[in-house]
């Protein structure tokens with residue numbers, strides 16, 4: 001704590017950390033006390049760009065040893081999240097972890113268990129859960145507007161190939177994991193969030209026609225949820241088009257297609273799609289993502305001693321699903337049953 005506020009340390013000072021830092025800075029109940037990265041220069045650049053006067057470091061052990069640090073914000077590349085998250089939990093720090101939080105089931109289980117054992121609070125950055133359209137859809141589902149979901153589709157199509165600064169590590173299996181872990185996890189998490197159930201079986205196919213990545217850049221998966229709903233998710237890293245996040249939810253009483261609603265039982269005499277003008281999940285720009293809302297939610301959870309709906313224990317299942325999809329790809333599309 002510092003001056004009665006929760007102390008925040010940002011570790012990993014690249015693109016997304018800039019958006020995180022701006023959101024933390026707006027919350028009156030926290031203060032950023034430390035910025036660190038693999039290199040000091042990146043940490044300094046972030047502090048300067050965002051206008052922060054705090055400790056600048058390149059040593060994670062020092063961050064964890066700092067008693068003013070209550071929350072660690074992990075925003076390095078994918079392959080360091082689980083290890084750094086486990087260390088943060090063991091040091092008694094609350095933790096915000098960027099997705100993906102783990103690249104294997106061993107990491108996934110070890111992180112889940114370390115956070116549970118330490119009793120610290122956590123949130124994983126499936127930040128679209130705080131997008132206004134997601135919130136509207138969740139409310140409509142809770143109100144029963146479209147009944148029970150019988151089929152759901154969510155797609156993440158975003159050409160993030162060569163030309164992007166991060167491509168050097170995005171393309172590598174050891175650093176990024178896979179297309180599902182790097183990006184498709186947003187689509188898979190959205191399916192779990194909307195259907196509010198867990199997948200019990202799936203089969204996936206992929207290709208790497210442009211050959212830019214060390215793994216299949218484009219993946220489609222068919223799934224069945226425990227309660228019977230069927231679903232499709234896809235991730236296209238080779239897409240040549242503006243960032244697109246499709247959401248289609250067909251229910252027993254109606255249908256939701258992005259911000260369009262068809263629900264004749266709720267809207268008698270409906271003759272066309274009811275359209276809700278709102279902020280859509282239609283940009284890959286990290287400054288468009290609702291990190292303000294995610295971070296405010298996390299601070300409220302910590303202060304109230306409450307768990308986030310998007311904590312490590314919940315995100316464990318999204319990662320398990322992504323890893324099951326990767327397992328099906330490795331087996332040439334074989335059916336994989338969950339839990340793994």
Ligand SMILES: NC(=O)c1ccc[n+]([C@@H]2O[C@H](COP(=O)([O-])OP(=O)(O)OC[C@H]3O[C@@H](n4cnc5c(N)ncnc54)[C@H](OP(=O)(O)O)[C@@H]3O)[C@@H](O)[C@H]2O)c1
Pocket residue numbers: 011012013014015016017036037038039040042043075076077078080098099100125126127166182286289
């Ligand atoms: N939730 C979302 O919607 C969303 C959006 C974008 C990104 N992300 C996630 O955020 C993470 C970062 O992505 P990015 O686009 O910001 O990547 P980035 O710009 O490459 O930033 C990553 C930073 O991590 C630093 N780093 C490298 N190794 C490290 C280590 N061992 N410990 C600490 N820091 C280390 C690098 O710092 P140096 O410069 O010091 O070497 C680099 O500046 C990724 O996991 C990505 O999947 C999530």
